[in-house]
Amino acid sequence: MRRVVGLILWLVLVAFLVTVVLLIHPFGYPPSDMDDYIIENAQEETGNNNVVASVVFDYRGLDTLGEATILFTAVTGVLLLLRAEKRKEENS
Amino acid sequence: MLSKIVRTVANQLILFVLVFGLYVIAHGHLTPGGGFQGGAVIVSGVVMLMVAFSSQDLKKSLRERLLTIMESTGALIFAALAFAGLGTVFFYNFLVGTPIFGRIPPTGSNPGDFWTGGVIPLMNLAVGLKVVAGLSAVVLALALFARGEEIEE
Amino acid sequence: MEYIPLNFPFLAAALLAGVSFYILIFKRNLIKLIMGIAMMSSGVNLFIVALGYRAGGNAPIYTDVPEGPMVLPVPQALTLTSIVINVAVLALMLTMVVHIYRHTGDIDSKKSRILKG
Numbered sequence: 001m002r003r004v005v006g007l008i009l010w011l012v013l014v015a016f017l018v019t020v021v022l023l024i025h026p027f028g029y030p031p032s033d034m035d036d037y038i039i040e041n042a043q044e045e046t047g048n049n050n051v052v053a054s055v056v057f058d059y060r061g062l063d064t065l066g067e068a069t070i071l072f073t074a075v076t077g078v079l080l081l082l083r084a085e086k087r088k089e090e091n092s
Numbered sequence: 093m094l095s096k097i098v099r100t101v102a103n104q105l106i107l108f109v110l111v112f113g114l115y116v117i118a119h120g121h122l123t124p125g126g127g128f129q130g131g132a133v134i135v136s137g138v139v140m141l142m143v144a145f146s147s148q149d150l151k152k153s154l155r156e157r158l159l160t161i162m163e164s165t166g167a168l169i170f171a172a173l174a175f176a177g178l179g180t181v182f183f184y185n186f187l188v189g190t191p192i193f194g195r196i197p198p199t200g201s202n203p204g205d206f207w208t209g210g211v212i213p214l215m216n217l218a219v220g221l222k223v224v225a226g227l228s229a230v231v232l233a234l235a236l237f238a239r240g241e242e243i244e245e
Numbered sequence: 246m247e248y249i250p251l252n253f254p255f256l257a258a259a260l261l262a263g264v265s266f267y268i269l270i271f272k273r274n275l276i277k278l279i280m281g282i283a284m285m286s287s288g289v290n291l292f293i294v295a296l297g298y299r300a301g302g303n304a305p306i307y308t309d310v311p312e313g314p315m316v317l318p319v320p321q322a323l324t325l326t327s328i329v330i331n332v333a334v335l336a337l338m339l340t341m342v343v344h345i346y347r348h349t350g351d352i353d354s355k356k357s358r359i360l361k362g
Contacts, residue, residue, distance in 0.1 A: 003271075006271065010266060010267055013263070014259075014260075017262060018259055018260075021258075021259045022255075026248045026249075027248070027254060027298065028249065029300065030297060030299065030317060032317055035318060038319070039305065039315050039318070043199050044196065046185055046209070047185075047196045047208050048121050048197075048209045049122050049202075049204050049208065049307045050120070050122060050124070050306050050307075051305040051307070051315075052305055052318045053121055053126055054212065056325060056326075057211075057212050057215050057216075058210075061174065062183070063322075063323075064326070067329055068170060068222065070329075070330055070333055071329060072167055072222070074336060074337055075336075077337055077340075078230050078233060078340050079229060079233055082233045082234065082237045122306075128328075200307070201307060202307065202308070202309075203309060234339070234340070234343075237343065238343075
């Protein structure tokens with residue numbers, strides 16, 4: 001009984017996703033106002049040939065700062081969890 | 093520990109992987125690439141060394157204290173470069189126009205000049221250092237935990 | 246102007262997300278759940294990159310670029326951040342599965358849901 005209800009809900013979800021995808025703009029002709037400004041003026045304002053690197057580190061630098069924080073926190077969490085247990089030897 | 097042929101080939105190949113990874117990190121402002129991509133290339137070289145030799149032999153060379161110092165240094169350099177342009181805005185590109193990394197390339201298609209880019213090549217190096225140290229520490233800790241030991245202090 | 250019928254790259258990303266939703270609802274093994282989450286992150290990253298394609302465009306880098314329009318650079322920057330965050334979260338999930346297996350001896354998700362008082 002629960003499996004049948006779950007299957008019907010999953011089919012509704014997949015139908016919703018497929019319908020939404022068919023109604024977006026046609027593939028290959030996106031609306032682009034902000035990106036036209038960035039492609040035109042990125043070489044004078046940042047002095048850089050790589051437009052993607054100047055977007056990652058200069059125009060949207062706060063996102064990269066947050067991502068560096070997440071990487072640091074995840075590495076700290078993994079190294080904290082993987083310590084071998086030593087308490088059993090001290091209590092005996 | 094695998095056979096002698098695999099160990100010899102891994103010893104010779106790690107040099108080329110290291111040079112290619114450093115090239116991808118250092119030329120991040122001229123060609124596709126940058127800090128995160130070059131860091132992933134070097135970590136795959138470290139994983140190759142861990143498969144060829146056993147992870148207990150690598151535990152003596154890569155100590156945990158050195159890896160955490162490297163990662164914290166990378167994060168601190170990134171934050172210091174972000175705070176250094178605080179005179180105008182947070183994250184201001186204050187090196188455009190000065191003789192260090194400050195030339196402006198001609199508009200349109202051109203062969204790249206290395207001393208361009210402002211503060212971005214230094215940020216690439218800081219992020220690359222952070223990714224290499226962090227991900228290789230995670231991989232080493234996971235491989236050692238499966239045998240019942242822990243990563244050394 | 247020629248259009249690709251049915252917006253095929255967007256449809257592929259939507260089907261990837263649909264298959265990963267099936268895995269997340271109906272499977273009970275913990276390792277299969279982690280693989281489903283990794284598949285969903287691949288589908289979402291593909292969708293974000295495919296949103297910014299211009300027909301007949303070149304890579305957005307000015308070093309020796311041929312003539313023509315350029316692809317949009319902002320979705321590629323967002324995908325870079327998303328991939329790194331997915332790697333970090335996946336590493337944390339795998340260490341938690343290792344700990345659960347060591348403490349309860351089973352990777353079935355129904356048996357490790359009981360909190361012992």
